[in-house]
Amino acid sequence: xxxxxxxxxxxxxxxxxxxxxxxxxxxxxxxxxxxxxxxxxxxxxxxxxxxxxxxxxxxxxxxxxxxxxxxxxxxxxxxxxxxxxxxxxxxxxxxxxxxxxxxxxxxxxxxxxxxxxxxxxxxxxxxxxxxxxxxxxxxxxxxxxxxxxxxxxxxxxxxxxxxxxxxxxxxxxxxxxxxxxxxxxxxxxxxxxxxxxxxxxxxxxxxxxxxxxxxxxxxxxxxxxxxxxxxxx
Ligand SMILES: CC(C)(COP(=O)(O)OP(=O)(O)OC[C@H]1O[C@@H](n2cnc3c(N)ncnc32)[C@H](O)[C@@H]1OP(=O)(O)O)[C@@H](O)C(=O)NCCC(=O)NCCS
Numbered sequence: 001x002x003x004x005x006x007x008x009x010x011x012x013x014x015x016x017x018x019x020x021x022x023x024x025x026x027x028x029x030x031x032x033x034x035x036x037x038x039x040x041x042x043x044x045x046x047x048x049x050x051x052x053x054x055x056x057x058x059x060x061x062x063x064x065x066x067x068x069x070x071x072x073x074x075x076x077x078x079x080x081x082x083x084x085x086x087x088x089x090x091x092x093x094x095x096x097x098x099x100x101x102x103x104x105x106x107x108x109x110x111x112x113x114x115x116x117x118x119x120x121x122x123x124x125x126x127x128x129x130x131x132x133x134x135x136x137x138x139x140x141x142x143x144x145x146x147x148x149x150x151x152x153x154x155x156x157x158x159x160x161x162x163x164x165x166x167x168x169x170x171x172x173x174x175x176x177x178x179x180x181x182x183x184x185x186x187x188x189x190x191x192x193x194x195x196x197x198x199x200x201x202x203x204x205x206x207x208x209x210x211x212x213x214x215x216x217x218x219x220x221x222x223x224x225x226x227x228x229x230x231x232x233x
Contacts, residue, residue: 032075032120032209036132038216039070046070046079053115057176064092064112071133073116073125074214080117081125083133086110087140093148093181096173103146104167104183109137111147124204127158128211131197134162136217138190145186148179161196163189 039046042065051058064086073081086092091110093101103110111133116125137145149156151170159182167183201211 032080032123034080034125034204034209034211035074035214036129036211036217037072037074037214038136039072040068040216042070043079045077046072046082049079049082049117050113050115053117059113062092064095069136069216071129071136073120073129075117075120078117080120081129082113082115083111083126083129084113085133085137086112087142091146093146093171093173096177097171101148101168101171101173101181103181104144106144107146107183109142109145111137111145114147123207123209124200125209126155128197128200128204130159130162131193131200132217134184134186134193135190135197138186138193143186145184146181147183148173148177148181150178151180153180162193163187 042050042061047061051060053059065084068084068086071083071085072079087109089103089107091103091107092112093110094103111130114126114130116129134145145164146167147159147164148171149159153159162184163186164182164184167181170178170180172178204211
């Protein structure tokens with residue numbers, strides 16, 4: 001196969017739209033019982049969720065999944081939301097930008113692939129997964145996080161409320177995803193995140209979802225700690 005730019009997209013970030021799985025249309029009944037866990041393997045069901053979640057593209061597994069943690073919301077046995085945490089460097093964002101994205105000095109973790117099942121949106125699952133992810137990152141002693149979002153990403157104000165700020169100019173990732181890099185120094189923010197967490201738990205309940213906690217979360221949530229080191233460290 002000739003490796004022109006277009007084919008590289010298909011190889012590296014997944015499959016084209018025509019091969020992405022159909023979105024289900026079966027509505028979920030409320031209350032939705034959610035369980036949050038941190039997974040070290042991207043299962044077939046998690047992969048299917050990722051493939052269906054982006055409107056304009058289907059993102060598949062990549063080399064970064066193997067050394068990432070996936071903060072996952074489950075409804076019964078089905079994953080309905082995920083955020084990928086990748087200790088680094090190396091970072092997927094650098095790889096996807098062909099080197100044009102240069103992370104801030106000291107960046108030691110990356111958050112990517114934030115997705116929620118189309119039938120489970122607007123319950124606050126993304127917000128909750130992001131708060132949980134940031135607390136998890138802080139609990140591992142990591143200090144500086146990077147991510148990238150569409151410049152008019154609907155939850156950008158929320159990310160700002162967590163402490164993320166724009167870092168540099170928007171970058172074209174993998175030839176199709178134009179995104180604004182954002183960065184967050186963890187510092188003393190876990191205190192803020194812990195109070196936001198309590199607030200969002202209550203709000204999710206008001207919207208018709210209930211949350212419990214599964215494996216991989218740290219001792220604050222009764223789960224086991226996990227180690228996964230960046231390659232080369
Ligand atoms: C973006 C996405 C993860 C949001 O998931 P979600 O669980 O519905 O988000 P939440 O319910 O936590 O909402 C987060 C906030 O974003 C904003 N928001 C989310 N969806 C919105 C919409 N359709 N219209 C307007 N605002 C929206 C709101 O401010 C919302 O908070 P609020 O409901 O308290 O006002 C989900 O829509 C998705 O998976 N999209 C496709 C993948 C993607 O684009 N990911 C982006 C990160 S790479």
